[in-house]
Amino acid sequence: MSKFLLQVxxxxxxxxAPADExxxxxxxxxxxxxxxxxxCGEGQCGACTVLMDGAPTRSCSIPAVAAAGTRITTxxxxxxxxxxxxxxxxxxxxxxFQCGYxxxxxIMSATALLRDNHSPNHEQILDxxxxxxxxxxxxxxxxxxxxxxxxxxxxxxxxx
Amino acid sequence: xxxxxxxxxxxxxxxxSEPKPQLDRRDFLKVLGGGLLICxxxxxxxxxxxxxxxxxxxxxxxxxxxxxxxxDGRVKVFTGKVEVGQNIRTSLAQAxxxxxxxxxxxxxxxMGDTDLxxxxxxxxxxxxxxxxxxxxxxxxxxxxxxxxxxxxxxxNTDASKLIAESGTIKTPxxxxxxxxxxLTRGEDLVRTVCDPPLTPATEWKIAGTPVPKAHGRDFVTGxxxxxxxxxxxxxxxxxxxxxxxxxATLQSxxxxxxxxxxxxxxxxxGDFTGVVAGDxxxxxxxxxxxxxxxxxxxxxxxxxxxxxxxxxxxxxxxxPDHQAGSVEQALANAEVKVEAQYTVEYIAHAxxxxxxxxxxxxxxxxxxxxxxxxxxxxxxxxxxxxQLSPKQVxxxxxxxxxxxxxxxxxxxxxxxxxxxxxxxxxxxVVWTRxxxxxxxxxxxxxLIEIKAGARHDGTLVAWEYHNYNSGPxxxxxxxxxxxxxxxxxxxxxxxxxxxxxxxxxxxxxxxRESHMDVVANxxxxxxxxxxxxxxxxxxxxxxxxxxxxxxxxxxxxSTPDRGFGIACGTDKGGFVATCAEVAVDRASKQVKIRxxxxxxxxxxxxxxxxLRNQVQGALVQAIGGALFERILFGNGxxxxxxxxxxxxxxxxxxxxxxxxxxxxxxxxxxxxxxxGIVGLAPAVGNAIFAATGVRLRHMPMTPDNNxxxx
Numbered sequence: 001m002s003k004f005l006l007q008v009x010x011x012x013x014x015x016x017a018p019a020d021e022x023x024x025x026x027x028x029x030x031x032x033x034x035x036x037x038x039x040c041g042e043g044q045c046g047a048c049t050v051l052m053d054g055a056p057t058r059s060c061s062i063p064a065v066a067a068a069g070t071r072i073t074t075x076x077x078x079x080x081x082x083x084x085x086x087x088x089x090x091x092x093x094x095x096x097f098q099c100g101y102x103x104x105x106x107i108m109s110a111t112a113l114l115r116d117n118h119s120p121n122h123e124q125i126l127d128x129x130x131x132x133x134x135x136x137x138x139x140x141x142x143x144x145x146x147x148x149x150x151x152x153x154x155x156x157x158x159x160x
Numbered sequence: 161x162x163x164x165x166x167x168x169x170x171x172x173x174x175x176x177s178e179p180k181p182q183l184d185r186r187d188f189l190k191v192l193g194g195g196l197l198i199c200x201x202x203x204x205x206x207x208x209x210x211x212x213x214x215x216x217x218x219x220x221x222x223x224x225x226x227x228x229x230x231x232d233g234r235v236k237v238f239t240g241k242v243e244v245g246q247n248i249r250t251s252l253a254q255a256x257x258x259x260x261x262x263x264x265x266x267x268x269x270x271m272g273d274t275d276l277x278x279x280x281x282x283x284x285x286x287x288x289x290x291x292x293x294x295x296x297x298x299x300x301x302x303x304x305x306x307x308x309x310x311x312x313x314x315x316n317t318d319a320s321k322l323i324a325e326s327g328t329i330k331t332p333x334x335x336x337x338x339x340x341x342x343l344t345r346g347e348d349l350v351r352t353v354c355d356p357p358l359t360p361a362t363e364w365k366i367a368g369t370p371v372p373k374a375h376g377r378d379f380v381t382g383x384x385x386x387x388x389x390x391x392x393x394x395x396x397x398x399x400x401x402x403x404x405x406x407x408a409t410l411q412s413x414x415x416x417x418x419x420x421x422x423x424x425x426x427x428x429x430g431d432f433t434g435v436v437a438g439d440x441x442x443x444x445x446x447x448x449x450x451x452x453x454x455x456x457x458x459x460x461x462x463x464x465x466x467x468x469x470x471x472x473x474x475x476x477x478x479x480p481d482h483q484a485g486s487v488e489q490a491l492a493n494a495e496v497k498v499e500a501q502y503t504v505e506y507i508a509h510a511x512x513x514x515x516x517x518x519x520x521x522x523x524x525x526x527x528x529x530x531x532x533x534x535x536x537x538x539x540x541x542x543x544x545x546x547q548l549s550p551k552q553v554x555x556x557x558x559x560x561x562x563x564x565x566x567x568x569x570x571x572x573x574x575x576x577x578x579x580x581x582x583x584x585x586x587x588x589v590v591w592t593r594x595x596x597x598x599x600x601x602x603x604x605x606x607l608i609e610i611k612a613g614a615r616h617d618g619t620l621v622a623w624e625y626h627n628y629n630s631g632p633x634x635x636x637x638x639x640x641x642x643x644x645x646x647x648x649x650x651x652x653x654x655x656x657x658x659x660x661x662x663x664x665x666x667x668x669x670x671x672r673e674s675h676m677d678v679v680a681n682x683x684x685x686x687x688x689x690x691x692x693x694x695x696x697x698x699x700x701x702x703x704x705x706x707x708x709x710x711x712x713x714x715x716x717x718s719t720p721d722r723g724f725g726i727a728c729g730t731d732k733g734g735f736v737a738t739c740a741e742v743a744v745d746r747a748s749k750q751v752k753i754r755x756x757x758x759x760x761x762x763x764x765x766x767x768x769x770x771l772r773n774q775v776q777g778a779l780v781q782a783i784g785g786a787l788f789e790r791i792l793f794g795n796g797x798x799x800x801x802x803x804x805x806x807x808x809x810x811x812x813x814x815x816x817x818x819x820x821x822x823x824x825x826x827x828x829x830x831x832x833x834x835x836g837i838v839g840l841a842p843a844v845g846n847a848i849f850a851a852t853g854v855r856l857r858h859m860p861m862t863p864d865n866n867x868x869x870x
Contacts, residue, residue, distance in 0.1 A: 038514075078381070
């Protein structure tokens with residue numbers, strides 16, 4: 001068992017977990033932050049994407065203890081005082097989901113992309129998003145949402 | 161959906177002797193509080209699809225409340241249909257709001273909770289829009305009529321002189337008005353409804369409009385709780401020991417190492433072995449610590465699969481599905497004759513959310529939250545397994561991470577219930593991706609053999625068609641052919657197989673529309689003209705025309721670098737035509753779908769935005785089965801049960817997509833969840849042929865790096 005401090009969405013959590021328990025498992029099953037999803041457990045589908053110091057990270061593929069000392073943002077941490085981020089707004093406006101299970105991971109990956117590059121071209125969006133799977137096939141709408149968010153914002157609010 | 165098209169399910173329980181689920185009227189009213197309660201006439205209720213007998217199960221006639229108006233004017237609508245991403249939580253609410261004349265936002269849909277909603281067979285077969293929607297609309301019309309009468313009574317006037325609008329009843333001059341809440345306050349009223357006139361689609365104000373997905377905000381903020389997100393006080397986590405292969409028998413088992421782990425309880429019950437622990441990680445760890453030896457028998461794998469399916473019929477030989485004229489004679493005399501075999505592999509639904517359930521026992525009552533397309537089916541499974549009455553089992557289906565026909569069964573619910581019973585605490589079970597690939601069920605593989613005959617002018621004269629194992633959905637040809645013999649041959653499947661989005665309609669359209677291209681080519685007739693020549697169905701011709709126009713069909717000729725293909729079809733009341741453009745790298749023979757246009761018609765459109773999303777999503781999902789999805793298996797094991805080995809469509813696979821919707825307000829609305837998936841594969845196959853001259857007759861067509869191989 002390891003004892004460590006996780007900083008998630010601006011809050012600090014004391015965590016006691018096995019050294020090899022994943023960040024995803026700790027977020028969902030210890031901290032009850034269930035917005036981040038399990039999809040494959042091997043970093044292939046992007047449903048579990050969170051931001052670690054702003055970088056998109058597959059939380060199913062790293063031990064939670066390795067995230068100690070970083071600032072983690074999950075889907076729950078994007079909305080601030082009832083205000084959605086431009087990426088969240090754009091997903092709503094484009095109706096860029098069907099079942100919505102991949103949506104959290106999509107939004108986290110897109111948020112990271114737009115933070116680094118305010119006006120990505122089509123190929124850059126594909127590169128950044130290709131690790132995220134939407135089995136319902138809403139890719140065209142997600143692409144439209146990302147382009148919409150990019151066009152609107154100059155600085156993406158991505159939590160802390 | 162005819163009974164013959166019902167999902168082929170192995171392991172689903174539809175026992176004929178089970179008690180019928182029922183809801184106690186007093187419990188029901190306790191949940192609802194006071195208000196207007198509208199009931200459905202039994203003779204009407206049995207005429208709806210959900211009420212037909214299904215495995216001996218009939219719709220309970222004494223429970224048929226569908227709609228409730230609260231004293232504050234809010235409307236609750238009850239249905240056993242479930243939201244899995246197809247957007248019926250929104251479209252059904254639109255239909256009710258339309259007929260009841262209330263704002264969309266005043267509707268709350270209560271879905272898939274066996275304690276609260278009337279029994280329902282399940283959410284599949286594109287049946288929600290053609291059956292549940294009219295049923296709920298009937299209730300709403302009757303409710304509106306009753307409110308009009310109540311107001312008329314208060315004002316001592318005639319109901320026909322009053323207007324129902326935006327949740328109020330008013331006089332035409334507006335001098336008097338009462339909200340629905342003011343009218344129903346404190347009253348429990350019941351009325352039996354027959355078949356009231358529905359609002360025609362041409363007059364719709366809320367239905368027919370692009371209302372955004374209900375609760376959309378909860379999905380972009382992570383607030384929505386999917387089945388796997390449910391948390392209960394004191395909840396433990398469970399995991400189940402899996403055999404090393406299908407049809408395996410347990411040789412020996414040693415659970416001592418697992419039992420030594422702090423906080424772990426091992427649960428054994430016959431062949432079932434599972435563990436419960438305080439956290440998910442420990443539960444998984446404990447299962448992997450169990451030492452079990454299994455005998456796995458030799459079993460059929462991919463090699464020789466299609467011969468196996470042909471040579472291993474299930475049951476006695478079935479009758480032809482369609483027969484007309486004499487195929488034998490017509491083929492003998494045909495000027496153009498072409499025969500070919502087409503094959504499709506097993507593929508997985510691979511919903512992003514795997515099977516999940518939380519089970520909780522309280523004073524002998526079992527409550528399970530789980531992701532399923534058949535909450536009442538899961539309730540029956542649980543009742544059966546634990547010898548419980550319907551009142552003792554409640555299944556709640558939170559809007560889930562999709563299904564595509566893959567979640568008809570209640571495996572995770574059963575496992576969670578067993579473990580929870582043994583542990584005496586609520587238990588959550590979430591399947592791993594590998595479990596979902598291996599222990600769920602698959603879309604059937606199949607072999608299709610076609611012999612076709614035509615005249616030189618392109619008139620089809622003979623069509624002989626045999627489908628082994630893949631299924632009878634959309635097996636009939638929509639083309640006018642005088643001599644036909646069409647037959648489905650069920651086979652003994654080496655893998656567990658079941659329902660799927662479109663089910664066999666995908667394979668049957670791939671085979672038929674590919675072969676149509678083959679015959680057109682042999683007869684020297686242009687593919688679109690060939691189809692039009694042999695079609696009389698105006699709805700199918702209309703979508704073909706619409707897709708061709710939008711695509712610019714025929715404007716550019718195919719070249720070795722760029723091919724164009726077209727296909728069309730119909731199933732479950734939906735009509736689809738798809739045009740595809742593929743790019744082929746001349747040296748590597750690598751293929752990519754560049755552009756797709758899909759025209760769609762399913763009667764009057766209830767929500768154009770939701771419909772567009774469904775039809776587009778089906779097309780994108782179809783890319784996987786068309787080009788690269790396939791289950792690899794042998795000796796009782798799935799060999800690619802992970803996303804790193806099972807390729808699903810990604811952003812980079814997605815072409816430019818245009819969807820053309822034809823709105824037929826003069827026709828009843830049909831479902832749209834499935835048939836949008838059938839057109840892409842043959843359109844792409846035909847486009848690949850147009851570019852390369854290579855006819856691909858196997859789905860997936862390009863499993864290895866999208867390379868076209870002759």
